[in-house]
Amino acid sequence: MLRLLVTGGMGFIGSNFIRYALRTRSVWTIVNLDKLTYAGNPANLADIQSCDGGGRYRFVLGDIQDSALVTRILDEGIDVVVNFAAESHVDRSIMDPVPFLQTNVLGTQALLDAVRGRSLERFVQVSTDEVYGPAPAEIVFTEETPFRPTNPYAASKAAADLLCFSSHKTYGTPVVIGRPTNNYGPCQYPEKFIPLVITRALENEPIPIYGDGQQIRDWLYVEDNCEALCWLAEAGQPGEVYNIAARTGVPNREVAERILNLVGRPVSLLRSVADRPAHDRRYALDDTKIRVAMGLFPAWTLDRGLEATVQWYVAHPQWWRPIKSGEYRRFYEDWYSQR
Numbered sequence: 156m157l158r159l160l161v162t163g164g165m166g167f168i169g170s171n172f173i174r175y176a177l178r179t180r181s182v183w184t185i186v187n188l189d190k191l192t193y194a195g196n197p198a199n200l201a202d203i204q205s206c207d208g209g210g211r212y213r214f215v216l217g218d219i220q221d222s223a224l225v226t227r228i229l230d231e232g233i234d235v236v237v238n239f240a241a242e243s244h245v246d247r248s249i250m251d252p253v254p255f256l257q258t259n260v261l262g263t264q265a266l267l268d269a270v271r272g273r274s275l276e277r278f279v280q281v282s283t284d285e286v287y288g289p290a291p292a293e294i295v296f297t298e299e300t301p302f303r304p305t306n307p308y309a310a311s312k313a314a315a316d317l318l319c320f321s322s323h324k325t326y327g328t329p330v331v332i333g334r335p336t337n338n339y340g341p342c343q344y345p346e347k348f349i350p351l352v353i354t355r356a357l358e359n360e361p362i363p364i365y366g367d368g369q370q371i372r373d374w375l376y377v378e379d380n381c382e383a384l385c386w387l388a389e390a391g392q393p394g395e396v397y398n399i400a401a402r403t404g405v406p407n408r409e410v411a412e413r414i415l416n417l418v419g420r421p422v423s424l425l426r427s428v429a430d431r432p433a434h435d436r437r438y439a440l441d442d443t444k445i446r447v448a449m450g451l452f453p454a455w456t457l458d459r460g461l462e463a464t465v466q467w468y469v470a471h472p473q474w475w476r477p478i479k480s481g482e483y484r485r486f487y488e489d490w491y492s493q494r
């Protein structure tokens with residue numbers, strides 16, 4: 156048996172992780188602590204809630220900065236913490252960095268303080284490839300590459316990684332850091348690039364593309380990331396960092412064109428808008444370390460992953476249409492009207 160505390164499990168990757176872990180790890184139990192910000196959506200796990208994961212799953216509404224609450228959960232018996240909780244959208248961090256510092260930096264520190272001195276097997280910190288900043292052409296970044304974050308989101312995640320390292324060195328906290336590349340798949344909030352393109356294409360609306368659209372991202376299907384993170388939770392070496400990648404490396408405009416092709420909409424829907432400030436041109440990671448350690452990775456090609464993702468959004472308008480009418484619309488209009 157392995158008892159997990161998953162934070163931010165109502166968000167995109169966290170909810171996919173919980174569903175995947177309950178399906179593939181029959182002896183795991185999971186407590187999901189989530190504050191339900193705009194990005195946390197109980198509908199992401201409605202199927203699990205209703206059947207209660209066979210008694211193996213429980214949701215707790217709360218903030219990772221609420222030390223008394225986190226301590227109560229830890230006192231019930233937790234072997235592994237997996238910290239997904241974060242403010243995760245770069246554009247929003249450019250509009251207002253403060254919530255990013257609160258959750259990503261102070262929130263991570265609060266969790267590290269809460270677990271200090273406890274007999275935990277692992278504290279898995281879900282970091283990002285963005286901490287390294289942009290990779291020059293032909294270069295891939297290893298786990299040893301120095302941090303050069305270029306936006307407030309990436310800087311807050313880099314700060315959290317440093318706090319995790321310091322907790323490992325100072326207090327012996329069994330920290331394991333995973334640094335995945337850009338994820339995509341079901342239940343991703345439509346402010347992010349791939350669901351933005353899919354949902355606007357389905358609505359036959361113009362699709363904003365930053366600048367020349369030649370920014371390169373290494374698109375990782377969320378289920379492959381979940382398998383890698385499960386492995387980190389059960390076998391990651393404390394004190395170590397693991398890059399998690401798909402080695403796809405495709406420019407954004409090409410991704411958008413592939414999606415339009417799948418949805419059956421014309422490329423003329425794409426509209427170039429003023430680029431995001433400090434928009435990193437390219438991310439590329441060397442993920443040899445985790446591939447060698449796990450022996451099997453990844454399972455999804457970009458073609459198959461995009462097809463599955465488009466199919467999911469086509470089949471679930473009841474999931475994304477309500478999101479697009481509320482707080483999301485205000486954000487979209489604020490941000491894109493200036494571009």
Ligand SMILES: NC(=O)c1ccc[n+]([C@@H]2O[C@H](COP(=O)([O-])OP(=O)(O)OC[C@H]3O[C@@H](n4cnc5c(N)ncnc54)[C@H](O)[C@@H]3O)[C@@H](O)[C@H]2O)c1
Pocket residue numbers: 162163164165166167168169188189190191192193194195196217218219220238239240241242243244258262281282283284312334335336337338339344
């Ligand atoms: N999405 C990606 O492509 C990607 C890539 C690399 C790394 N990551 C990292 O993976 C993690 C999850 O990303 P995501 O895309 O699923 O994010 P998300 O924005 O979809 O979900 C974040 C979740 O955290 C919760 N949350 C926020 N603040 C909280 C707090 N103070 N206390 C408790 N819960 C809180 C939200 O309610 C939400 O459910 C983040 O740490 C992110 O930095 C994401």
